[in-house]
Amino acid sequence: MFTCDNLGVNGAGHLTFAGQDTAALAAEYGTPLYLMDEDRIRQCCRTYLRAMREHFPAGSAPLYAGKACAFGQLYRIMSEEGMGIDVVSCGEIHTAARAGFDLANAYFHGNCKTDADIAYAMDRGVGAFVVDGAEELDAIEAEAEKRGIRQAVLLRLTPGIDTHTYEAVNTGKVDSKFGSAIETGQAETLTAHALTLRHVDLAGFHCHIGSQVFAEDVFERAAAIMLEFIASVRKEHGYTARRLDLGGGYGVRYVADDPVLDIAAKIADVAKAVKDACARLDLPEPAILLEPGRSIVADAGLTLYTVGAVKHIPGYKSYVAIDGGMADNPRYALYRSRYTCLCANRMAEANELVCSVVGRCCESGDIIQEGVSLPGGIRRGDLVAVCTTGAYNYSMASNYNRLPRPPIVLLSGGKARVAVARESLDDLTRLDL
Ligand SMILES: *Cc1c(COP(=O)(O)O)cnc(C)c1O
Numbered sequence: 001m002f003t004c005d006n007l008g009v010n011g012a013g014h015l016t017f018a019g020q021d022t023a024a025l026a027a028e029y030g031t032p033l034y035l036m037d038e039d040r041i042r043q044c045c046r047t048y049l050r051a052m053r054e055h056f057p058a059g060s061a062p063l064y065a066g067k068a069c070a071f072g073q074l075y076r077i078m079s080e081e082g083m084g085i086d087v088v089s090c091g092e093i094h095t096a097a098r099a100g101f102d103l104a105n106a107y108f109h110g111n112c113k114t115d116a117d118i119a120y121a122m123d124r125g126v127g128a129f130v131v132d133g134a135e136e137l138d139a140i141e142a143e144a145e146k147r148g149i150r151q152a153v154l155l156r157l158t159p160g161i162d163t164h165t166y167e168a169v170n171t172g173k174v175d176s177k178f179g180s181a182i183e184t185g186q187a188e189t190l191t192a193h194a195l196t197l198r199h200v201d202l203a204g205f206h207c208h209i210g211s212q213v214f215a216e217d218v219f220e221r222a223a224a225i226m227l228e229f230i231a232s233v234r235k236e237h238g239y240t241a242r243r244l245d246l247g248g249g250y251g252v253r254y255v256a257d258d259p260v261l262d263i264a265a266k267i268a269d270v271a272k273a274v275k276d277a278c279a280r281l282d283l284p285e286p287a288i289l290l291e292p293g294r295s296i297v298a299d300a301g302l303t304l305y306t307v308g309a310v311k312h313i314p315g316y317k318s319y320v321a322i323d324g325g326m327a328d329n330p331r332y333a334l335y336r337s338r339y340t341c342l343c344a345n346r347m348a349e350a351n352e353l354v355c356s357v358v359g360r361c362c363e364s365g366d367i368i369q370e371g372v373s374l375p376g377g378i379r380r381g382d383l384v385a386v387c388t389t390g391a392y393n394y395s396m397a398s399n400y401n402r403l404p405r406p407p408i409v410l411l412s413g414g415k416a417r418v419a420v421a422r423e424s425l426d427d428l429t430r431l432d433l
Pocket residue numbers: 065067068086109208210211212247248249250291292293294295391
């Protein structure tokens with residue numbers, strides 16, 4: 001029934017998370033409530049750090065993709081663990097900087113960085129830019145020239161791989177809005193252009209093929225295509241890439257029938273593909289970067305809600321309405337994402353009611369999950385836990401319907417502490433003039 005070993009049941013029949021009673025946490029902090037298991041986050045970081053250190057050349061590193069979930073204390077954890085980060089906005093840069101994260105270890109992504117974004121990132125000393133296309137490259141050159149610096153960049157390329165995941169998270173195809181395609185020759189043109197610029201230090205290349213990826217060998221295929229490109233650039237232009245960033249995307253277990261990925265084994269497989277390709281192409285091995293987001297934080301998160309209403313429509317269906325919804329978790333509305341939902345205070349009871357768990361927003365599409373099994377006696381005041389919400393929930397949360405965003409409580413070693421406060425009604429009107 002449980003998708004991760006940080007979930008359990010105690011003697012009171014309550015769901016436990018990171019060893020703590022979720023009903024007690026709901027009573028103390030209120031609902032809706034984001035819980036995050038700090039020990040699990042650190043464990044996931046260490047899996048990447050260890051495996052990459054073991055299998056890849058010096059200079060290789062995992063970069064946590066903050067778009068999955070970003071707040072000050074999380075960047076502090078990344079800094080303590082020795083992770084690099086991938087940032088996509090001035091907001092993420094600012095949050096990381098404020099938390100004391102050394103931005104020399106940050107890579108700035110995005111397909112539409114403004115001049116102001118570029119200047120801000122250089123002001124803050126962001127280590128490298130991941131460049132999407134020629135206009136951005138020229139803007140970086142101009143800004144770096146003004147400052148008399150050479151800015152390290154990676155060029156984002158599309159290797160032409162279809163991951164067969166959901167369309168919106170499938171980014172490695174030739175017709176993607178991201179990056180420059182190898183197949184069309186645009187990647188080579190961009191590379192040749194980068195090599196003519198005096199204030200741009202081309203450090204290497206980047207690709208990101210998709211998200212929630214389980215498919216056997218897509219990272220190996222992406223690595224092989226990228227290394228073939230690197231070898232051809234070496235031959236044509238005499239330039240040897242120092243770094244190859246293979247992006248993020250490893251899948252996590254949302255429901256019991258999702259597979260469990262052995263990340264360390266996956267990294268070993270990718271390392272072997274990189275070694276083989278480099279040997280075949282007579283290429284020095286570049287440092288490898290990976291950008292895990294979801295697989296660092298997803299199963300470290302759980303959201304708790306209070307049931308407000310249970311509606312049975314005879315001959316049709318049943319609804320369990322909760323005190324949150326698409327404002328704190330838009331993923332079912334966006335992608336039909338699957339989740340495991342549990343009645344956190346009735347874990348000893350049989351789940352005999354098939355229902356839809358729906359939110360409180362004024363929108364029929366405000367659904368957390370359909371076809372959920374919950375105890376027949378579930379009623380107003382009970383607790384619903386939605387598991388594996390650590391990625392792309394808080395970071396995608398909105399104030400739709402003028403709902404304040406829930407707090408984030410970090411759990412570690414049997415202790416709990418608030419890492420992000422609950423928004424107040426005054427927070428909602430703070431910017432109204
Ligand atoms: C989304 C994204 C990631 C993180 O992907 P996950 O699936 O969360 O691991 C990494 N790199 C880039 C460029 C991305 O767009």
